Amino acid sequence: MENLPSPLVVEILTRLKDSSDLARCRAVSTTLNQASNEVRSLTLHCSMSRYLKSRSPETKHLVTPFKTVLKNLVHRSRDFESVSIGVDRSLGGISFDDVEDESDDLHLTEFNFILDWLPCLSRSIKSLSVSDFWVQSCWRRSKALSLISSTCYGLVQLVIRNAWLAVDGLCLMPTLTNLTLEFVRLDDEDLNMINTCFPNLTQLNLIGVGGFKEPSINLSRLQICQWSVSNAPLSLTICAPSLVDFHLKCIKPKLIFLDAPSLSNFNLSLENTDELVLKNCGNIQCLQLEVECLSLGFILSMFRRYHCIVVERLNLDFVRRTQIVIGVEVDQVEFGFDILLNYFPNIRYLSLGSGAWHAMESSFRSGSFENATGMKTLKELIAHIVVLEIEFTLAFIFSILDKCTQLGDISMLIHSDVDPCVAGNLISTCRSKFPGVRWRWGIWKEGIKDTWVSDGI
């Protein structure tokens, strides 16, 4: 390995996930020391052990301050393309009330700290990620965003977590295409500055971003968007003609206005809303809905009203799942399988969460169901079920199979608390009654990944 060509050494060193590993490798040999200069990415994260050492009176003086380490690394190499700095996720568990930390040694969105090193990289940097220390950043408003926008000429990707960001002085960044803000307090209540200064965003992730009143995403090139928001905003508006993939998670906004003619994959989680406007949203093919049971009818009727009829794949579940305890009947709103399939005449794939399945099984018990248009197209069904009374569950499954003539793939995930004898009985009865169907079986439990027991035959 002594004659390992230098480009190959660089390949390896580039893939070290932490710049302290890279820095240590410099002491290995002159070859590695030189090769380390070729690495264009910098990743430095403050671990819990480093944090604790820097706080303990015995070890405090031995720890080089995090900000000093970073500045030294940047000043040594100067042309990094990618910089990722932050505190480890485990430090996110520390709250301000526990420590009352007045220091700023880990306040990474601090203006003067960024001013110390970012200008060295203004021409080279393409990707920047900063995960701040909430204890130190939550009570300090930072102008980092305007500094970044005026300093980096070719930045493509920007990620900021756990910070309080001002937007005054924000400059136009035509190169920026990917923006992620996570657990950020953003002083841009209608998102106007973001829309104006970052007009070429193709991917936007706003996760737990606070500070909104009536936010409106207005981005003509946006293709992928993930937005999860608290119950604070009154209305949410999204106008994005190129948007293809959209995950929206909100609680109870009064109004959601969505204008997205290219949207094909829509993942919507909300408890309820007074008004849902789906203008030009007729291209949604995959729909994942997580709603409150009571509002399902209203929300589905909006999908019909706005002609979202090409949906081929539907995942349906209820938020705030009603606990279904075996042997105890829980009052739940009934919602018929036939009614559901009437909304989606082109459906091929349907996945039902336990709440949705339960509501439909209950509805079936209080009467049979009618033919629905979607029944002729449905090919694949996945259900998370709790077997309360096996004869009703079986009767429900058999009625579905009688009506849905194309249905050839059924995957049943049975709750782990269901008696294995009951589950076994259900499986063997289904198999013998409908041997032509490809059956798959598995086990589900809240908070645990589904486990498949048998694959289809």
Added chain:
Amino acid sequence: MAEEVSSQMNSLSISETNPSSSATISLVSGDDIVFKVEPTIAKEMETVQSFIDETDGKITTIPLPNISSHDLPYVIEYCEKSIAGKITKEFEAEFVKKLNNEEVKELFLAANYLNIKKLLDFLSQVIADRIANKSVEYVRRYFGIENDFTPEEEAKLREELAWTFTGVDPDDEDEN
């Protein structure tokens, strides 16, 4: 391991009797063992493919003096999976589990020689993961390289890099 290689070679030579594979390519390892492979696999190996292209496909026996018959089957296995579109995280984890540090390094050089981008990327990451959080001495042993700094240079570097030396994994002598 010898048995494994010979059984793999058997399975490869059986495919030779298949009439549809009349245009197989012979890869000859550094220790003169012939491996017959489908031409599609050669496409994964840029070095081999350009050799074939340069000779208009007339020559189908390709000597690979830098690659041993011990390593070549692994490379072929990876390329076959790659062509079938079956490179998964699980496959890669299994693939690398059976390789010791020395073999990983040899395959890394083989991937570089044959110019197989995917395998090279994958093995770079494997090596990076294996030297992450290790001491300077461990990395020297891993790569088999001598410390070529002067004592003064090393002392200076170690002082500058003092912040990186705390919290590394203790060296484990029988890793190799």
